[in-house]
Amino acid sequence: MLIQTSNDFRKKGQAAIFSIILFVIVYILLFISAIALTAACVTGGIMLIAAKPMFFTLMIGLGLASFGLLIFYFLIKFLFKKHINDRSYLTEITQKDEPELFAMISEIVKETETDFPKKVYLSYDVNASVFYDSNFWSMFLPIKKNLTIGIGLVNVCTKQELKAILAHEFGHFSQRSMKVGSYVYNVNQIIFNLVNDDESYRNTIQSWASASGYFAIFAELALKFTRGIQWILAKMYSYVNIRHMALSREMEFHADEVAANIAGSIALEESLLRMDLADNSYNNVLNFYDAKIQENKASKNIYKEQAFVMGFLAKESELEMKHDLPVVKLEEAGIFNKSKLNIENQWASHPSTEDRVARLRKLNIQKESDNVPARSLFKNFEQTEEKLTQKLFSNVQYESERSNLEFDHFKEEFEANYNKDTFDKIFNNYYDNKSPDRFDLETSNPSNENLSFEELFGKDKVEIAYNLIALENDKSTIEAISKKELDIKTFDYDGTKYKASEAKNLIPKLESEIASLKEEVTENDINIYHYFLKLSKDQNSEYEFRTRYSDFANYEKSYEDRFKLYLELNEAFSFVSITTPFDQIKKNFRKHQPLESKLKEEIKQILADPNFETEITEQSRKDLDYYSKNDLIYFNNNEYFNDNLQHLFFAINNYQYYLGRNFFLLKKKLIDQMSGLEKKRVQPEISSL
Incomplete structure (x- = not known):
């Protein structure tokens, strides 16, 4: 399979390579300068000690020599540093575990003319990606790639669609011309790490500075000097990164073309258009269980619930179904995003879905499709779902032993919450x-x-x-x-x-x-x-309609001032999280008492508001009531009272939440009444038919 790269791709690839060559030249010049500086400092230190041997000259000479060596170390430290990707959230699988899935990967690897992944992992989310560990020498030596497949992705696509998505990922590494893109990506990551990762260097300098006050002077000089070098490297990184971003936009189009040649244009298009809905469904389930932490409730199979939510949302949006999956049309995918702004050097590395779909339709490559669910590639997909769900929830801290919510209860609660909040x-x-x-x-x-x-x-x-x-x-x-x-x-x-x-x-x-x-x-x-x-x-409900409309309008008018109080409270008590002199802490709490009194009055109003009768949990109501009725002491005998501070910040954060919640509830009451008026108007027309 031969995919012709576009003129745009070649031009941007050349620009990216040129930027890397320029970076290397600048780095070599800095490196040579550092060697010269180190030699001068070490020689100067030795000569100073030799000219007048005594404690003072010994310390100054050693400090001067260390200054040069620290600069040199800064420029070579990354040569031996390896960037290791976090794998704690991943679950490794082998060919023995999932032979059918590995057979599909082998087929894709063969067609894309690239290497089989070093390792294959399963992740929690709605995504697939290729990653690798790297260091400086990776610019010159081949790297073995690892493949990550999200169970949340497998759960929402057909075999053909999964094949298209994985082919896209490997498409970035197919053909010699495409390898320019992967090389630039790798070098770009290496440069980023060089410029930004200086924690170990700072620790080295601090250790050296703590040995002597003499050394501390030269250590501080070395830090200032290296900041200047970092500034130069950061500018060069920006220069390289902009060109990498421009190239990676073209890489996406080419990887799509590779995927279309392997799995067909339709499979990739339909999976692309469904991804936002699938991801949104997954996040809806996560948010549902975030609210259940206080109840010590977890899920047995979050992916079964994801599938339910996706089907529910598809039904609500009246989407067509195909192969038991929602079909999201292009005009439906972009209806709520009307932005005309494109900040190329921030996010143009991925072209818009609209642009990608337009290219795929132009290619119009037809392939025989296997449209059974992608989950059928696994020996026991439900068991895999449950295993990853268990691992996901093991990272959550519960106050007592957690229990799983039954699937039927999840469905009931989710639908009830959705109807309440939409x-x-x-x-x-x-x-x-x-x-x-x-x-x-x-x-x-x-x-x-x-x-x-x-x-x-x-x-x-x-x-x-x-x-x-x-x-x-x-x-x-x-x-x-x-x-x-x-x-x-x-x-x-x-x-x-x-x-x-x-x-x-x-x-x-x-x-x-x-x-x-x-x-x-x-x-x-x-x-x-x-x-x-x-x-x-x-319909004889004018008073009720006018009241609800004016209630919402009046609250909206006052919302800005009330939110301003929340911002003032946040700013007023921010000193608690930073080192502050004891006398100043006492003055701050006294100074902000009037502001806190306003907060307590607002909290009392929230607790008395009938809108929140079922919104505030029993424990939250108890905590807010305690806070609003008591004059709490936050600092005494030169120490904070943490329990009381927790009450204060709990009240501030809940005040902000209930401000927004009341805005929504008043709006929903008004719109629900409007809905009822319209349905009542339509009912006689339906009855007459």
């Missing part, structure tokens, strides 16, 4: 990431009183709302670039390349677009309000 799908996701806009409820007038429910929440209205969200997020990022809060050289916006210095010129354009879209969204929200106001009048 909005009715009749609104077409309009409210999922936005709230009803602020406007004067009494003086606002609809621009069109004849719009139907379908028009108010149609695809075009939803798109406008998400375009506005994307624009506001893009503007925030571009403002950060203009203020140099993000170290970005260039970025793409709506297909046009900009320098970081041009970011501020783009902001007025975005502000104008935001203002225009806001006007459209607010106009639609006013029309929605009056639509439901009319419905509520027709």
